[in-house]
Amino acid sequence: MxxxxxxxxxxxxxxxxxxxxxxxxxxxxxxxxxxxxxxxxxxxxxxxxxxxxxxGAVDAHVHLHMLTAAGIYSADDWRTGTKAAALGGVTSVVDFVQALPGQTSMEALHQRVDDARDAVIDYGFHMTIHPDESPIAGVNQRVSDFRISEIRLAADAGCPTFKMYQAYTGLQIQDADLFRALRAIAEVNGMACVHAENGDVIQVLRDSVDAPADLTNGLLHAQTRPTIQEAEAVTRTLACAELTGARVLIFHISCDLAGNVVAAAKARGLSNVFGETCPQYLVFTDEKLARPDGRLWMCAPPLRPQSDQDALWRKLKTGVLDVVSSDHCPFTRAQKDLGATDFRRVPNGMPGIETRMGVLHEFGVRTGKLSLNDWVRVCSTRPAELHGLQSKGRLAPGxxxxxxxxxxxxxxxxxxxxxxxxxxxxxxxxxxxxxxxxxxxxxxxxxxxxxxxxxxxxxxxxxxxx
Ligand SMILES: [Zn+2]
CATH class of the missing domain: 2.30.40.10 (Urease, subunit C, domain 1)
Known part of the structure; x- marks a missing residue:
């Protein structure tokens, strides 16, 4: 033939x-x-x-044309973002749906699918489970029964993965709601993707910064998000994962302490627990934050010291960390400058959709930290498996x-x-x-x-x- x-x-x-x-x-x-x-x-x-x-590489954590709470959009739209992805060897992305006030999650999904019509590569969506809008600014509300009931609808519509935030006012989910959501996610055999940081602790630390010199010191961005609070949030989430049996992927693990929590859970035999890290934590350190333009490297969790970076490479090699995603969330220089006089106003996020494969090859494969096969595993095969992209991630017949x-x-x-x-x-x-x-x-x-x-x-x- x-x-x-x-x-x-x-x-x-x-x-x-x-x-x-x-x-x-x-x-x-x-x-x-x-x-x-x-x-x-x-x-x-x-x-x-x-x-x-x-x-083809699978990048299951990207934010294209994302509206932030400050009312600005991430700088890449579906055309520029997916074209950059393709040029970096990515053939599938998974982005996010987040309902606007008054919108059902399913309405928001249809809008996002329409939004993505210019994409030059294949795409899916994680549904975000967030509190229903609060009448009081700055108060973290509960998640309604209605939002929880949409978990099944989303899974049936081809979106069986669910993003939850343990930080960020307005998005931050209370423990009771994390637990309720995980129970519902377990019922549909879906997976939760969790931004694990202790938002309450971070908020107090950030509110305590007031000296003008501190507000322009980028290192304070990292110091107000210390590693122990990240590890604590991972611990809390994995306890809920164990109790509910839900599959949980901890997004963007930035430090050894948080990685150790995942390692311990896996060592105890929990097969429903997974870890993700991102290229920025593998190639940059918090030294970038000390630069006058350090805000360009601000993301959350923040960049960490060299010792954390070294530990993340080891955890990737041994499979404690399952996948590397870009968490591509680009903001222009002008958008980043919104926080020029107060680091707390800097939109968090970094680009990486185009460079992930090349950077991991350069700093992982060529240095001997990863094998060629590890590289394909963490960038393509495991992301496709974990996120349910059944026809992707492997070079095999069918x-x-x-x-x-x-x-x-x-x-x-x-x-x-x-x-x-x-x-x-x-x-x-x-x-x-x-x-x-x-x-x-x-x-x-x-x-x-x-x-x-x-x-x-x-x-x-x-x-x-x-
Ligand atoms: Zn993200």
């Missing part, structure tokens, strides 16, 4: 193995993994000599032909002009990666060729997950 496409001369890297093979594609799916000497008939061939052939041709010799500078986010700066300015994405196939169609986007607006599809 003739295939639509055969990728030849490449080195296939999966989560388990690295081997020479030709990859055949038919009707948008991986059709066969062939011996390198087999040269079957095909309508097209793609020569991957000298390159790795990888399953899976979507989301395929990345990665050239390990390509030199890429991570300067503002070399990246494709709408941002007017790069947090990675001055860094160079050896190894970058050359070509990308989305369901068998070439959307990136020789480092250029050649796909079309709207190529992406909404992914119903299970």
């Amino acid at each position: 003739a295939f639509d496409l055969v990728i030849t001369h490449g080195t296939v890297v999966t989560a388990d193995a690295t081997f020479r093979a030709n990859v055949a594609v038919n009707n948008g799916k991986v059709a066969a993994i062939l011996n390198p000497q087999d040269a079957p008939e095909a309508a097209q061939y793609l020569d991957a000599a000298g390159c790795y052939v990888l399953p 899976y979507d032909a989301d395929i990345v041709i990665f050239d390990p010799a390509e030199r890429k500078e991570l300067s503002t002009s070399a990246l494709h986010s709408a941002l007017d700066y790069s947090v990675c300015e001055g860094m160079t990666c050896t190894g970058w994405t050359r070509d990308v196939l989305l369901r068998g169609n070439m959307i990136v060729r020789d480092g250029q986007h050649v796909g079309n607006t709207g190529d992406g599809r909404f992914l119903k997950r299970s």
Whole structure:
């Protein structure tokens, strides 16, 4: 039989193995993994000599065109954000739905799916479970029975993963509601994704800062979010996970203490507990916050000292941490400057949707902290498994032909002009990666060729997950 496409001369890297093979594609799916000497008939061939052939990366934690409480939007929309993702080897993202006041979560989901129509790669959504709007500003209200009842509706609509925040006024969820939600999530066999920080403690610490010199000292951003409060929130969430049996992924673990809580839970045999970290915690330290423009590196949880970074790499290698997501949440220099005289007004978040694969290859694989297979596991295969993207994350017959041709010799500078986010700066300015994405196939169609986007607006599809 003739295939639509055969990728030849490449080195296939999966989560388990690295081997020479030709990859055949038919009707948008991986059709066969062939011996390198087999040269079957095909309508097209793609020569991957000298390159790795990888399953398309899955970034299950991004914030595109996100409205913040301060009334501003994250700087990348669905077109710029997903194009940057594609150029960095990402073929699927999972973003968030957050109902506006007066809106049901399902109405909000339909609006977000419509919002994403320009996406150039595939996309899904986590539903955010948050308190119903409070009549009193600054008071954390309860989550209504109605919102809890929407958990089943969301799961049936292909969104079986649920974001909850233990910090941020307005979003912060009380323990009773975390527990109620986890019980309902367990019933639909979904998964909770939790921003684990102790919002009450953070609020008191931040309110205690008043000296003008402190308000412009970026290090105070980290000091008012100490590691022990993060670890405490993880502990509380995992206790609820154990009691309810709900699957829980702790988002963006930034420090050793918080990672240790996940490690201890796993060591006790809890199979419903998972951990995520992000590239920023693996390559930057809190030294960035001491810079005059340190606000560009402000995210929550904050960047930590070198010892935490070293511990996170070890926890990634040993599987205590399951996945690396970008938590791409870009704000322009002008948006970040809203906090120029008070760090508490800086919108939290950093870019990373385009650089995650390259940065992990450079600082993980090339330094020997991760194997090529670890890299594929944490960026692609495990995220797809955990978040229920059943046709993604593997190079095997029957899976979507989301395929990345990665050239390990390509030199890429991570300067503002070399990246494709709408941002007017790069947090990675001055860094160079050896190894970058050359070509990308989305369901068998070439959307990136020789480092250029050649796909079309709207190529992406909404992914119903299970
Ligand atoms: Zn996030």
